[in-house]
Amino acid sequence: MLCGMPSATAGPVIEFLDVSYRVGETQVITGLNLQVARGETLILLGRSGSGKTTTLKLINRLVSPSAGEVRVNGALTAEGDVNRLRRGIGYVIQEVGLFPHFTVARNIGLVPKLERWPEERIRARVEELVKLVGLAPDLAARYPHQLSGGQRQRVGVARALAADPEILLMDEPFGALDPLTRDELQREFLTLQRRLNKTVVFVTHDLREALLLGSRIALMEAGKLLTVLAPVEFLKSSDPLVAAYVRAFGGGLEPVANRSTS
Amino acid sequence: MNVVRYIWQNHTQVLGLTLEHLWLVGWSTVLAMLIGIPLGILIAHRPRLDKAVLGSANIIQTIPALALFGFFLPVPWLGERSDRLAILALTLYALLPIIRNTYTGIRGVDASVIEAGRGMGMTESQLLWQVELPLATSVILSGVRVAVVISVGLATIAAAIGAGGLGEFIFRGLAMIDNRVILAGAIPAAVLALLADFGVGWLERVLRPR
Numbered sequence: 264m265l266c267g268m269p270s271a272t273a274g275p276v277i278e279f280l281d282v283s284y285r286v287g288e289t290q291v292i293t294g295l296n297l298q299v300a301r302g303e304t305l306i307l308l309g310r311s312g313s314g315k316t317t318t319l320k321l322i323n324r325l326v327s328p329s330a331g332e333v334r335v336n337g338a339l340t341a342e343g344d345v346n347r348l349r350r351g352i353g354y355v356i357q358e359v360g361l362f363p364h365f366t367v368a369r370n371i372g373l374v375p376k377l378e379r380w381p382e383e384r385i386r387a388r389v390e391e392l393v394k395l396v397g398l399a400p401d402l403a404a405r406y407p408h409q410l411s412g413g414q415r416q417r418v419g420v421a422r423a424l425a426a427d428p429e430i431l432l433m434d435e436p437f438g439a440l441d442p443l444t445r446d447e448l449q450r451e452f453l454t455l456q457r458r459l460n461k462t463v464v465f466v467t468h469d470l471r472e473a474l475l476l477g478s479r480i481a482l483m484e485a486g487k488l489l490t491v492l493a494p495v496e497f498l499k500s501s502d503p504l505v506a507a508y509v510r511a512f513g514g515g516l517e518p519v520a521n522r523s524t525s
Numbered sequence: 526m527n528v529v530r531y532i533w534q535n536h537t538q539v540l541g542l543t544l545e546h547l548w549l550v551g552w553s554t555v556l557a558m559l560i561g562i563p564l565g566i567l568i569a570h571r572p573r574l575d576k577a578v579l580g581s582a583n584i585i586q587t588i589p590a591l592a593l594f595g596f597f598l599p600v601p602w603l604g605e606r607s608d609r610l611a612i613l614a615l616t617l618y619a620l621l622p623i624i625r626n627t628y629t630g631i632r633g634v635d636a637s638v639i640e641a642g643r644g645m646g647m648t649e650s651q652l653l654w655q656v657e658l659p660l661a662t663s664v665i666l667s668g669v670r671v672a673v674v675i676s677v678g679l680a681t682i683a684a685a686i687g688a689g690g691l692g693e694f695i696f697r698g699l700a701m702i703d704n705r706v707i708l709a710g711a712i713p714a715a716v717l718a719l720l721a722d723f724g725v726g727w728l729e730r731v732l733r734p735r
Contacts, residue, residue: 323644349646360641364659374645422645432644 276462282331304463306473309483315466353423353431361407368403374426392421413444470512474520494520531705546690553615565627582621611688619672626668630661663733670725677718
């Protein structure tokens, strides 16, 4: 199911077609059209309430569109088993959401366990992931409350990668960290992404982070997608809303944008 | 020390009535858990039902015990044996703390933990058994603890409808105006309540998630 399918090469990995999402009278997402290509890191950028997180949740069907369709690898997310869909998509959130009564190892091994991998294979995979995200091996036996914020989010990333999903959804994963730890994790994310080449959709309101991590930046405002631009184009754009965003973050952004492409 | 001597002289009867007392409290607690925990889980997931269910359990709580014991007397199968009546009434009283704490315990689970679990593809029943219930266990048990302690006290009134238990001594003592006899029922009941409180409290600490 994972390899050798024609869908693995052709077409976008994630596709939004005229997607709208409404709660009662409130229009949260309006007429969204967007494609995410294999191996890219697409940033959803925008202010609070612009619909970034909802867009992300439409991909793993934590919310279902009121109109239009969302496709993952060509298949409608609305059809088929929702839990199967979600187990094939890594999900990282700002609050991390580690299970407080599970050890770090059990937290990381959650999806493999749900997928009924044999214990031995889970143990080996957990060990591998602990190393991959830069955690000390002895932390595996600890409980989440015994970790620092940065360590917790590393565990969150490891958990999302556990079953080697093709897609990674990240909702402001570094937003609650102190600046130093955030910087560290951003750099490590870049290194990791070069190595793993996942298709990543990353929500943030931080332009600096967007320029650093993104292959493309999708700017959202009031539930609508305004534009999708590469980081370098984003800084040069004459679009007033894009320019306003760049202005709000002040100067010194060019080196950041260049660093990600180099 | 008259009381101690009286209890010693009548120890077989004290023991017998204590066992009857435990029978009433034990059954009613088990039944209340079997009904109350699923109900609590249900209303935690269906917030529209919570007011109705908690409200009903609250209303039951306001009915005087003696009235509730007598209320079911005419019901065919129940009325045949007074201990059945007593167990039913005690079960109804035990429901509120158990439903309320199950509801509070499950609603109290961190929303981000639930969202992460759901986002990773856990089914609703996996979420319930692996996340919600383990994290709510100590809150649910503290509800059970309240229920047991209330039941031990209320079960003394069951003697009024002939259901036995330590209330027998208390009612007899009241009729005889003899404090020794009243205390022969009241002291073991108090000890039972303390032991139950301690026992469930210990379980609560052992099962508390880290």
